[in-house]
Amino acid sequence: xxxxxxxxxxxxxxxxxxxxxxxxxxxxxxxxxxxxxxxxxxxxxxxxxxxxxxxxxxxxxxxxxxxxxxxxxxxxxxxxxxxxxxxxxxxxxxxxxxxxxxxxxxxxxxxxxxxxxxxxxxxxxxxxxxxxxxxxxxxxxxxxxxxxxxxxxxxxxxxxxxxxxxxxxxxxxxxxxxxxxxxxxxxxxxxxxxxxxxxxxxxxxxxxxxxxxxxxxxxxxxxxxxxxxxxxxxxxxxxxxxxxxxxxxxxxxxxxxxxxxxxxxxxxxxxxxxxxxxxxxxxxxxxxxxxxxxxxxxxxxxxxxxxxxxxxxxxxxxxxxxxxxxxxxxxxxxxxxxxxxxxxxxxxxxxxxxxxxxxxxxxxxxxxxxxxxxxxxxxxxxxxxxxxxxxxxxxxxxxxxxxxxxxxxxxxxxxxxxxxxxxxxxxxxxxxxxxxxxxxxxxxxxxxxxxxxxxxxxxxxxxxxxxxxxxxxxxxxxxxxxxxxxxxxxxxxxxxxxxxxxxxxxxxxxxxxxxxxxxxxxxxxxxxxxxxxxxxxxxxxxxxxxxxxxxxxxxxxxxxxxxxxxxxxxxxxxxxxxxxxxxxxxxxxxxxxxxxxxxxxxxxxxxxxxxxxxxxxxxxxxxxxxxxxxxxxxxxxxx
Numbered sequence: 001x002x003x004x005x006x007x008x009x010x011x012x013x014x015x016x017x018x019x020x021x022x023x024x025x026x027x028x029x030x031x032x033x034x035x036x037x038x039x040x041x042x043x044x045x046x047x048x049x050x051x052x053x054x055x056x057x058x059x060x061x062x063x064x065x066x067x068x069x070x071x072x073x074x075x076x077x078x079x080x081x082x083x084x085x086x087x088x089x090x091x092x093x094x095x096x097x098x099x100x101x102x103x104x105x106x107x108x109x110x111x112x113x114x115x116x117x118x119x120x121x122x123x124x125x126x127x128x129x130x131x132x133x134x135x136x137x138x139x140x141x142x143x144x145x146x147x148x149x150x151x152x153x154x155x156x157x158x159x160x161x162x163x164x165x166x167x168x169x170x171x172x173x174x175x176x177x178x179x180x181x182x183x184x185x186x187x188x189x190x191x192x193x194x195x196x197x198x199x200x201x202x203x204x205x206x207x208x209x210x211x212x213x214x215x216x217x218x219x220x221x222x223x224x225x226x227x228x229x230x231x232x233x234x235x236x237x238x239x240x241x242x243x244x245x246x247x248x249x250x251x252x253x254x255x256x257x258x259x260x261x262x263x264x265x266x267x268x269x270x271x272x273x274x275x276x277x278x279x280x281x282x283x284x285x286x287x288x289x290x291x292x293x294x295x296x297x298x299x300x301x302x303x304x305x306x307x308x309x310x311x312x313x314x315x316x317x318x319x320x321x322x323x324x325x326x327x328x329x330x331x332x333x334x335x336x337x338x339x340x341x342x343x344x345x346x347x348x349x350x351x352x353x354x355x356x357x358x359x360x361x362x363x364x365x366x367x368x369x370x371x372x373x374x375x376x377x378x379x380x381x382x383x384x385x386x387x388x389x390x391x392x393x394x395x396x397x398x399x400x401x402x403x404x405x406x407x408x409x410x411x412x413x414x415x416x417x418x419x420x421x422x423x424x425x426x427x428x429x430x431x432x433x434x435x436x437x438x439x440x441x442x443x444x445x446x447x448x449x450x451x452x453x454x455x456x457x458x459x460x461x462x463x464x465x466x467x468x469x470x471x472x473x474x475x476x477x478x479x480x481x482x483x484x485x486x487x488x489x490x491x492x493x494x495x496x497x498x499x500x501x502x503x504x505x506x507x508x509x510x511x512x513x514x515x516x517x518x519x520x521x522x523x524x525x526x527x528x529x530x531x532x533x534x535x536x537x538x539x540x541x542x543x544x545x546x547x548x549x550x551x552x553x554x555x556x557x558x559x560x561x562x563x564x565x566x567x568x569x570x571x572x573x574x575x576x577x578x579x580x581x582x583x584x585x586x587x588x589x590x591x592x593x594x595x596x597x598x599x600x601x602x603x604x605x606x607x608x609x610x611x612x613x614x615x616x617x618x619x620x621x622x623x624x625x626x627x628x629x630x631x632x633x634x635x636x637x638x639x
Contacts, residue, residue: 027380028402030441032448034367035374036336038344038410039359040064043248043337044375046259048366056258060319063343064331065360069262070320072238072269076329078316079272081199082241084294085283087187087232091134093203094185095169097124100196101300102172104179112149113166120160126180128153132203134229135162147205147230165205165230171198175240181297184232188287189295196297197243198236204282205230231282234296238265238272242311246295250307257310264292266318266333273327321358331358338367338374340447342410349446361409373638374444379477381441389440390418390430397422402450405431412446413437442477460491468493468623471630478633480509481626493623500528500554502566502625503541507531509629510570510638512538519543520552528554540569558625560606561590561616567602567632568593571639575599582614590616602631 034042041063049059057069072078087093097108107123110130114120124130131150147165151158172178178196187193195201206229236244245264248256272284287294298304319331334346346359368375383399391397397420406415413434420428434446460476460483463469472491475481482504484492500523506512508531515533520543523529532552535541543549544556558566567573576592577599585591594614597603605611606618620628 027382028386028399029451030379030381030437030443030448031376031451032378032443032445033340033374033376034336034338034445034447036338036445037334037349038336038339038412038445038447039334039346039349040343041259041263041333041335042339042343042364042367043256043260043335044369044372045338045364045367046256047248047252047371048369050253050256050259051369052366054255056255056262056314059255059259060262060333063335063362063364064319064321064333064358065362067319067321067331067358069317070329072316072318074316076269076318076320077273079238079269081235082238082268082272082285083202083283084234084236084241084268084285084287085231086189086193086234086287086294086296087184088286089206089229090186090232091136091229092132092186093232094129094131095124095201096129096183097126098181098183098194099126100172100178100181100297102177102179106179108180108182109170110151111168111170112160112164113168114164120163122151122153124151124153124180130167132165132167132230134165136229147203165203167203169201171195171200171234171236173199173237175237177299178297187232194297195234196299197240198234200235202233202235203230204233233283234294238269239311239315241265241268241294242314243308244294244296244298245307245311246293246298250304252306254306254310257307258314260335261307261311261314262317262319263333263335265314266331267292267335269318270324270327270330270332273330319358321356323357326354331356334359336445338372338445339364339410340412340445341365341368342412343367344408344410344412344446348408348410348412348414377444378479379441379443386418387420390432391420391428395420397428400427404448404450408446410447413448414446416450462486462490463493463623466493466623468627471627472623474630474634475505475509475626478509480505480629482508484622491622493626494621496557497620497622497625498554499544499552499556499558499562500526500532501622502558503531503535503552503554504528505625505629506540506566506570507534509633510538520550522551523554526554538570540566557619559616560603560614560618560620561585561588561594563620563625563628564590564593564597564603564614567628568596571600571632571636573597573600581605582612584613585616588616600632601635602628 046059060069061067070076107125110122110124112120129152133148135146135148146162148162149160169182181194181196182201183194184201242261242265247264248260268285285291299308319333320329321331322329324331341364343362343364345361347355386402387395387397387399400419402416402418404413405417408414416432416434416437418430418432438446460472463472472481472493481491482501484490484495486492512534514530515537517533517537519533519536523532532554543551544553545551573596576595579595581595581598582605585594605613606615607613
């Protein structure tokens with residue numbers, strides 16, 4: 001259920017059965033809208049509805065047909081605590097204690113749980129740490145496990161010998177302001193794995209009694225699977241869990257935030273009631289974009305105050321419906337980023353299961369609000385790639401047509417027909433489900449129509465074998481990888497990346513709006529003059545002749561240092577992390593930008609495996625620059 005904020009400019013019409021598109025030797029466009037499965041609430045729809053004055057109760061009761069707002073422990077059962085898996089099969093982690101906003105002279109207690117023997121405990125205060133390492137020889141999956149724990153308390157180092165990997169770190173229960181916080185490395189999030197709300201942060205050995213008991217919920221696990229290392233799990237109440245959810249920007253309208261808080265709490269509560277996936281993760285839910293993104297402790301950041309207020313204002317509230325018998329009346333409130341103008345019925349999206357009446361198809365023009373980054377999108381695929389997917393890589397067919405021949409109640413694509421022609425003129429027809437097609441080509445949703453008119457061949461013929469080929473192709477999918485002058489299928493990966501070309505790449509990748517001012521004197525009449533001005537208007541470039549900055553130097557080659565500055569400004573990166581990551585950038589004007597780029601993990605240095613140098617003044621090829629930009633887009637989303 002991951003949400004990414006980007007910009008968009010085009011609109012979309014819900015997919016309808018379309019005429020065949022001639023695609024022999026060319027390409028096929030999948031023109032669509034929405035992002036995600038489309039069942040239940042649309043996050044962007046909730047945003048649009050809130051902007052129109054709807055309350056969170058009205059929004060939820062429309063998305064989940066005939067449902068109502070219930071209160072845990074009053075209208076529906078309260079499952080109590082929920083176990084959130086924040087890392088699976090970890091073979092090492094460092095737990096570091098820091099001061100929380102509360103005040104106490106009591107430290108945070110770390111307890112090793114040992115079956116048949118007394119527990120071992122230690123108390124950690126601000127700055128103290130515990131390094132837990134799985135010492136299983138060669139980390140053999142299923143082998144008997146044991147963890148060594150190295151404690152650093154007030155500067156003194158001590159070691160717990162190899163033993164159980166089951167550890168509990170006591171957190172604050174009952175929603176109080178925590179006196180201490182604990183940060184774990186190697187969790188599923190890229191940074192800030194810090195926890196304060198809840199009962200405990202647990203390390204759960206793959207062979208522990210805790211996992212065994214969890215596996216046996218609901219009748220037992222006769223052939224339980226084995227796992228590597230240990231899991232990291234946070235145990236906390238549903239309201240504390242809701243406070244840590246990070247699914248939409250915290251700056252959204254209050255009613256949209258309240259809508260998200262209730263839906264997230266309902267989703268978690270429904271799984272906590274039936275201990276879903278206990279066998280696979282010792283958890284009720286995972287911190288995962290396909291489940292819900294759980295950020296942990298966010299209470300000490302002023303920018304998050306609106307979200308905390310929304311979660312607290314809806315404390316204990318869930319979506320309820322008497323037909324939700326499997327979860328004691330709590331609706332498993334599925335939601336996604338957006339739909340194509342109408343929500344999906346659950347039985348259309350996931351056929352074969354129980355048909356729940358509260359997942360009807362609901363008209364949702366708000367999901368296509370102009371602010372929605374995925375209200376319109378296009379994916380382009382070559383005819384040859386489609387043939388490989390539909391008929392196999394050994395096929396010699398030419399793709400003749402592709403069309404949507406059936407739609408769901410919502411109007412989204414249901415069945416897609418592909419027709420291929422052999423050399424003798426005979427035709428082969430294959431019908432595929434939208435689930436199959438979206439999986440093949442990475443489409444954002446099932447809301448798409450098919451068209452290929454006016455498009456030339458896609459892809460580059462001169463990048464095969466290049467280590468940056470995958471990233472070049474990724475940018476090409478986004479319409480951001482521009483061809484060079486050698487021909488329509490040429491990228492020229494080893495040519496220098498000129499500043500003018502980089503402006504064009506970034507404007508297309510970030511979908512920046514057109515500029516209203518001509519900022520520079522040395523780009524007049526150039527092919528990408530408009531892109532250069534758009535880059536300046538967005539604050540991503542400042543020119544090349546400070547302090548006047550009246551020139552852009554469009555034909556200069558981009559250096560690694562300049563690249564750091566471009567990306568840092570584009571994504572508004574401010575965190576320097578440990579600072580001074582590299583030894584060769586101390587005299588560079590880009591040193592701060594380079595440190596921020598390293599903290600965001602967009603660069604690892606230029607001299608592996610040491611990677612203690614950045615090579616600030618090294619000039620980049622078109623291929624190398626493509627990898628920088630593609631990594632930023634994948635890891636950071638589109639700003």
